[in-house]
Amino acid sequence: MLHKSTGGGGQRRLVAIPPDLDGYNGQQLKGVSGNGKYTLYIAPLQEEIDKTPLPPEAKEFENMPKAPCSTCRKMFPLQILPVHIKSCKENIDLCTSSENENDMWECTLPVCSEKQEETAECPVCRKTFDIDVIESHASDCGLRSMYPENNVPTEAVHSFQSSVDVLNWIQCQVEEGSTFYLCVSRSDIFKRGMQQWQRQKKSSPKSRLKVSFIGEVGIDSGALSKEFLTEMLAEIERTLFVGNADKKGKIPLYCLNSLDQNYFRSAGEIIAASLAQGGPLPNFLREWCFRYLCSGDSDAIQVSSSDVTDAELSQLILKINTATEENINDLSDDIVSCGYTGKVSVEKKDLIIRAIVLHSSVRVIPMLDQLRKGLQLYGLLSVLNQHPELGLPLFVPGDDDDRVDAAFIMEKWQPVFSEKGSLKYTREVNIMNFFQDFLQETEDREQADQSDADNNGTTQELTVGRIMQWITGQAHKPNLPSEMNEFIISVHFYHDCDTRHTICFPTVSACTRTITFPVAHLTTFDEFKYIMEIAMSHGQSFDRV
Template identity: 45%
Template sequence: MDHVQLSTQLTEAYSKMKALTGGWLLKKATGGQGRRRLTVLSPDPEGYTGAQIKIATGAGKTTIYIVPLQEELDLSPLPEDAKEFEKMPKAACKSCSREMPLQVLALHVEDCIPRISSPEDEEPLVVADFLDVETAIEKISSSEDEMIDDADCPICGRMFPKSEISMHASFCGEVSSDCPLVTNADPKDTLEDSTEVHQILCEEDVLRWLTSQIDRSREFHLCVSREDIVERGMKLWQRQKSGSPVNPLKITFIGEAGVDTGVLRLEFLTEMVAGLEKRLFEGKEGKGKIPKYSISDLDKGLFRVAGEIFAVSLAQGGPAPKFLQEWCFNFLATGKLTNITKNDVHEPQLKSLIKKLEESEVVSAYTEDIINCGYTGPINTKKKEDIIRAIVLHATMQRTPMLKELRDGLDIYNLTTVLRQRQEYCRGLFVPDNNNNKVDSNYIVSHLAPEMSETGSMKYIKEVKILNYFQDFLIELEDNQSEGDEDQLTVPKVMQWLTGQAHRHLQLSERERFKITVCFEHACFERMPDHSVCFPVVSACAQTITFPTAHLGTYEEFQQNLTTAITCAKEFQIV
């Protein structure tokens, strides 16, 4: 469908466009159910086309808006006899007997004033003389006043007709105050109460509550480089003065054309959370980590920055910092050290000292090391458990200043309040469990939404083959994954390349909406006859990938082509 055909269809569907002579453009909102600022949907050189509209709207999932360039659209309602209503079913209003389309009637009945009584019910007025006329008028006025005059109940504050107020008052005081029908609360207050901490009953409620704490009056802009993103990100986070982390985060990568509609933020938070885990925490992968004992990082305020980034990540759709040990999480929730064991000690010297004390019968041989850990009691075999306990406390107490700073950072969204009161529902966001929550091949493949050609055609056969290649490629990455190789291509990295995030969606509603649209390019040689190779094109914002079928004939070609595309094209260069 070319521009002329599209314009014709729009004009037929929206007759008010016929009066537009000064041109128009299409715009769309980048999320927020149309409440965010509209951005121009730039037309192709030949104008708007059906294919462009399909991609821009996500196959009809996104609303676009027609915006005149030099005129104002008439937004007044169409008359009831408008041509657009000819084929619509109609019905008559029972109050005014006017016939109109059902869509208009639904709005009309709200404003139409019904007659109080039918003509048959009205008593004829016998006007004998001037005095009788005045008496009749007074009678009618008084009867109407009785019907429309309301009074408020002194118990519940609701308005009732005076004729019914006595009956209502007889049982009003007996109705429970929890009943939603008997309340004079402001609807806004009810809405605010729905986000109270005591109403959080699951992990998703925690995330929704955090999202409700975002201050959308301003934006928190960061312009960062992909090189050394963790160090630069922390430094710029501290220096930014035009906004605060409680505002919506907006990211710009230096030298890239990408405009942040949410995906750049996700990519930044994904890189930062993973980078901070390696930079400021230590411990075994999957077993939980603790803050590194680093006075210099503490003095620079990096642990507070880490807490703020973790809070922003949870509130604004990023990954959860799910790598802390249980006792660290308990400290964040309560501010106290609880449930600490010798397994929580990670310093090689202290771990070695504990092991020697457990195996040795001569505890006094390690007196100096024991005293350096803060133990002041008798040093003998009978006190071995107390000595080991002192060493464990010494090792963990060293980390409490870091945890306090981390806790202060989390509090920008009042997260410590939720942690304290709903600790059981927050644990899964910070402490690793036995469930494998990483993105795997099944998670990606199960959310693919391919746009296939006609079943049985040659194009369809190629498309099915490419989808199978893609699944085999992801499974092979899982099978060949090795521990400790940070540069190795993994399934989460493929997910990040496709969508900007490397983690599973935290909320069930997000997982249900998540789809990756798969398109297929069959005519690349017709557009570019002399080219030798082209690569898949990804639109992370629209969560769409387009495979060039002519260059993916075998699995080896597919594997080499896709690997090159992922490893060499991480930047956002197409708007």
């Protein structure tokens, strides 16, 4: 690599940058370029470049998308599939030219008829193309999202068998070639996030999300966008949806102001982006709401009195159930306002309650319709329409509590210890014991305070999920098995801290999921707990690069 110093009227000569033993690295290039002030140039060292195609089993193809050949059904990387199709056709010609018909049927490759020679099926999208263009089509099919948001072909998703297949598919629809950039403030993140999301017109939310927080120097390599999605989905659930004590999901809040500001549509887009880009699952919807999102058919809505989440309407149903002929007329105004036009009497209790239940559900249909428009992002709505049962676990809470707990963090941490038996090793083990006790104590307190949170609508400030979000940028478990296997929290220990100061805090790198503990200041559990609580409450920003 070469660099050119500034100044000199552009006449200064290029200077070669000598590489280190392991080649170039970011710190070296940052220093040589004067923090980006100088221009760097790359000069290729090869005079002749080998253009021989790599074999299918080459290491370079390991992580690239593959598809089966429509003829021999073997898997090949998409980059070399056209070359293989051509050679595969030549093998077919050899088989068809055999004089012995029995020998022809013993050939391992299928024989193409005259009709099949004219058209062929793409092994990726399963569409039929003319034989003259199938090679060029198959070479780039699947490398990018080809389908409009509302026109996802059934063939592309017909083979889905699980929710993981849905998540894998939607993640492939993200347009990696461009970015959807947001700069938001942590204060009032719901309102500011919605405004910036709607205002961004230069790129599509189908692109890779990149986020920066005002006043913070952190560069988004995945952690900042996940933290934004984590915070936004929590605020969307808290602000735009309402539930009751049964914990079976929530329905949209009847708020015309939010509807008028298109908040529900933006919420749908953010939910789709969260599913596609590694954010938390939006599993807080009531089942009937999810069913309506899939079909858009209001006639198919099936609700009961338990689905009424509005506090006033729930109280009205309770009063009607306990009313008598003498006092039921006192509730007439409230009953009529819910759309009931029949006779108000004890004999009509069931009809009255049914009217209230329908009123509670039907009045939020415009909010759900707007949410459906947002879910059209990435073609998600079409997938949910075809596979509602596979999408159900992604949107509706299940019986299992899948929140992050102390056991999950302890399963995923990987401490980097000093030599076993040394004094440093002993201190590091003590800190890991403190960390374990801190996580478990937080979990116990979180469970004890859960009932109070349900009653007064508040949540505990410090939770195990919050601790993991502070370290990694996300408060949820990875949604895909591949992401779960790669999810590791590295724990390091810093022994060279200057003990002349009285306190020192742990440092975290959310992008690499790393936490470093200052050993000298964490000698007891009380010190560990005190320092961690202060760090958690005042160290949420990304201030390290």
